[in-house]
Amino acid sequence: MSARTAELSRRGFLTGSLLIAAGTVLTTGCSTDPTGASSSGAKTTLNVWYHAYGEAGTQQAVIRYATAFTKANPDIAVKVTWVPGDYSGKLNATLLTDAAPDVFEIGDFSEAMARRGQIAALDDVYGSARSDFNTNALGSVTVDGKLYGVKMIDDVxxxxxxxxxxxxxxxxxxxxxxxxxxxxxxxxxxxxxxxxxxxxxxxxxxxxxxxxxxxxxxxxxxxxxxxxxxxxxxxxxxxxxxxxxxxxxxxxxxxxxxxxxxxxxxxxxxxxxxxxxxxxxxxxxxxxxxxxxxxxxxxxxxxRVGGWTGCVNAKGGKVAAAKKFVQWLWVQQTDLQKDFAESYGFHVPPRTSVAATAKKLSEGTAKETVALAAKHGKHNPGTWDTAVSSTFNAAAAKIVAGQGDPAALLADAVTKAQSQIDKQLGR
Structure with a gap:
């Protein structure tokens, strides 16, 4: 879902954090300070944020994935934090604090996060699998030639x-x-x-x-x-x-x-x-x-093609472990990627080889939808942040309501949006 700019989440459910340590699920409530990692023997604990997907079973799935990762990497515990409501607002605020997550997902990709040094470049995470990601999945996370996220799902x-x-x-x-x-x-x-x-x-x-x-x-x-x-x-x-x-x-x-x-x-x-x-x-x-x-x-x-992208907090102090988690889940584990795309609502896997084996997307209207996305898909540019999109949509709302001269309203929105984008790009 489009992704999508993260308006109030389209999936509002339970809240809280779960710590996955050596394959054991420990409830930590809403705390931003995980506990239990020392007793598990893990040297590092990652805080991994997801917005509150509304499709049944999604929360249980990401917990299961975290458990499998920790089983394969017992030195790294994973705290899954499930965030309902205004995910984008909560994420942006928390990234400015010591409680910032180590790994997090974002909807429509933001170039500004890369330019501010908030998210790490992940070119090394892709490795030889880079060529297997579709053009949209790569293009939407590229800033100045570097990849700053791994697309988890394409939402059409x-x-x-x-x-x-x-x-x-x-x-x-x-x-x-x-x-x-x-x-x-x-x-x-x-x-x-x-x-x-x-x-x-x-x-x-x-x-x-x-x-x-x-x-x-x-x-x-x-x-x-x-x-x-x-x-x-x-x-x-x-x-x-x-x-x-x-x-x-x-x-x-x-x-x-x-x-x-x-x-x-x-x-x-x-x-x-x-x-x-x-x-x-x-x-x-x-x-x-x-x-x-x-x-x-x-x-x-x-x-419209949106979706969600896995990112690593460049300022979190656990970049190496965080990259390892993102690489393991969204690059190496193609079976889990297919499960995430097919089992909790339908989404398109960004990996072309994975999409080709997604049976539920290979027939009927789902197949037709995937084909339409490949032919006519458009994604928001990386500079299309809340300030820019709000400026544009406010002008459009006035135009369709007949509240002013359309040409003047749109011209004013162009000027304001350009100023906001120039600030993003530091020019």
Missing amino acids: IVLYYRKSVLAKAGITPPTTFDGLAAAAKALTTKKGKGLFVGNDGIGDSPSNAVWSSGGDLVTADGKVAFGTAPALEAITALKRLHDDKSLLLGFTTDWWDPSAFTQGVVPMQWCGLWAMPAVQDALGDDFGVLPWPASKAGGTPVV
Whole structure:
């Protein structure tokens, strides 16, 4: 899941820490100071953070992985810390303290963390396996030619639609934004709306609009790119969904959860591959997936690719042991990588050889989704931090609400975002 910028976690569950020492699980509650390592004989204790995945069994899986690592490396104990709620905010705050984790995952990769020296370069961790990671997995963690993380999973986000509902309405799955807007309007009734992109009515739609116009958010050299005329036209077109009152707003869960779709509240929803097992359980084969459609005929369809990346705290004092853990789990243990991708919701393994053996992703709609990601996948640039994305989305929200001149709003967002990116890059 997209990854994804870590808004309030899409998976909110239990909290606490578990210490894995010599294969034994010791509960340490919420403490940031693990205990029991000395009695286990371990010379080093790693604090490893995960956000609170909502897919059942994920927490137990990462504990099992930690246990297997410690069994193979008895000199290193592992404390698994499960963090609910605003994971990104908690992580950024804790990294400034002595309680900072040694290993942690992040959603959309942040170049700023590498430039600030918070995360270690991991080129040596990859070794000969580097060529087995897909282009997105490598490109998204590269800063000035060095790799600063190991992608754990690729989270693919697509447009789900109910085959039977669209067929009954005589609607062909849309391939352009005009088609999507028309379908959403036609499918909106007194009983429900036609489309769900997020409780705020925005979600990923502004960035999708930019990409679907053939543009980009930020260039590789850190120049804001979302201020073009085609991008402005595509973002402004989103207003149509709001004017038509076609969007579901304020549902009990947000876009990352498939409940609105599986419960028949909407016939179309922007959601992730991770939700597909739940969709299959509820609807059988009465659903399909599409990319976010091109802004115009002949344009660029969009599939959002996020995910989670394992990083090592460069300032934690346990870099060597932390690298060993990341290498063992996310480079060497291909069976565990496949388990993590297939068994707790669906995710795409970043390793091409592992993805090729992921049986659950090699058939039906899951296979189609993986193919769409390979063809149309887009990931947020490393400079797309909270400040930059918030600036962009705030302007887009005003544009679709008709609160000001669209060109002026977007131009102002370009100026502010460029200033924020320049600060990141130290220029």
